[in-house]
Amino acid sequence: MKFLKFLFVGVFFGIVLVKSEAVSWYRIYEMFKFQSFHMYGIIGSAVLIGVCGIYLIKKYKLKSTEGTAIVLPPKEKSFVRYILGGSIFGLGWALAGACPGPMYILLGAGIYPILIVIIAAMAGTFAYGLLKSKLPH
Amino acid sequence: MDIILQPWPWFVSGPLIATVLLLLLFFGKTFGMSSNLRTLCTISGAGKHAAFFKFDWRAQKWNLTVVIGAIIGGFIATKFLSDGSIIELNPETVSDLAAMNFTQVGETLLPNELYGWEAVLSLKGMLILIVAGFLVGFGTRYAGGCTSGHAITGLSNLQLPSLIAVIGFFIGGLVMTHFILPLLF
Numbered sequence: 382m383k384f385l386k387f388l389f390v391g392v393f394f395g396i397v398l399v400k401s402e403a404v405s406w407y408r409i410y411e412m413f414k415f416q417s418f419h420m421y422g423i424i425g426s427a428v429l430i431g432v433c434g435i436y437l438i439k440k441y442k443l444k445s446t447e448g449t450a451i452v453l454p455p456k457e458k459s460f461v462r463y464i465l466g467g468s469i470f471g472l473g474w475a476l477a478g479a480c481p482g483p484m485y486i487l488l489g490a491g492i493y494p495i496l497i498v499i500i501a502a503m504a505g506t507f508a509y510g511l512l513k514s515k516l517p518h
Numbered sequence: 519m520d521i522i523l524q525p526w527p528w529f530v531s532g533p534l535i536a537t538v539l540l541l542l543l544f545f546g547k548t549f550g551m552s553s554n555l556r557t558l559c560t561i562s563g564a565g566k567h568a569a570f571f572k573f574d575w576r577a578q579k580w581n582l583t584v585v586i587g588a589i590i591g592g593f594i595a596t597k598f599l600s601d602g603s604i605i606e607l608n609p610e611t612v613s614d615l616a617a618m619n620f621t622q623v624g625e626t627l628l629p630n631e632l633y634g635w636e637a638v639l640s641l642k643g644m645l646i647l648i649v650a651g652f653l654v655g656f657g658t659r660y661a662g663g664c665t666s667g668h669a670i671t672g673l674s675n676l677q678l679p680s681l682i683a684v685i686g687f688f689i690g691g692l693v694m695t696h697f698i699l700p701l702l703f
Contacts, residue, residue, distance in 0.1 A: 426529055465660060494638040497644070507655075508652070
């Protein structure tokens with residue numbers, strides 16, 4: 382039962398991302414060509430509501446359903462890892478047209494070749510784990 | 519019902535994605551899909567090779583449940599909640615892609631030139647998907663998050679690291695779209 386709410390959130394997320402077309406390679410291509418407001422509208426309005434929601438959570442010190450304080454763990458301060466890692470991610474995102482959420486959604490949508498992308502993404506994550514201490518962070 | 523079956527506009531989809539972020543916060547978790555790749559590595563035994571994968575993956579079972587839900591959601595949305603409308607792309611986008619020999623642009627979720635079996639089973643097509651996936655998996659962990667963790671959650675929390683990461687996403691995405699894709703197709 383504990384996991385049912387997470388399953389529900391996942392189903393909801395999957396439906397929203399398909400219906401918004403954010404899982405489409407074409408929409409990502411169009412975004413990076415600056416030829417449509419669609420993706421910017423999606424991300425922008427999500428962030429706008431997110432900013433308001435998180436502001437209210439902090440202001441009223443709201444608690445989670447587990448009774449604990451809602452905290453967002455701060456990301457460690459750095460520049461190199463975010464700009465380099467981000468750029469590498471961006472190259473892959475624009476090529477595959479899918480990031481780590483849509484990958485699974487597309488699998489459910491019956492696009493089975495996406496499994497290759499998922500397995501390759503696991504391999505990429507594994508490679509990062511091996512090289513972590515040698516990379517500038 | 520027609521309104522549900524048609525593609526949803528950005529001003530509906532964006533706030534609904536924010537709902538996912540806020541729901542997970544209320545459940546005591548943070549929205550971040552790429553962490554699951556690390557968890558899957560750990561489950562596959564990667565902990566034997568690198569300390570990065572030595573953690574109790576059971577603490578991430580909730581997030582794997584979100585993944586299972588997302589797969590089901592993808593199935594439901596395409597099977598029962600779609601009317602087969604083509605994606606209304608900018609005509610310029612369509613002609614730019616046509617110039618790279620893409621056909622039936624927007625008629626399917628993903629282009630056949632990348633995800634059709636004929637492409638996938640060719641050496642070039644297979645390599646493209648493998649390299650693309652590898653870059654996503656490597657980059658997201660190096661940057662400490664992906665679109666959900668940085669662009670949605672991090673920016674909503676006004677975190678500077680996430681803004682830097684998102685700028686990185688765009689540097690990489692623009693280089694790929696404007697310089698590398700035209701070389702590949």
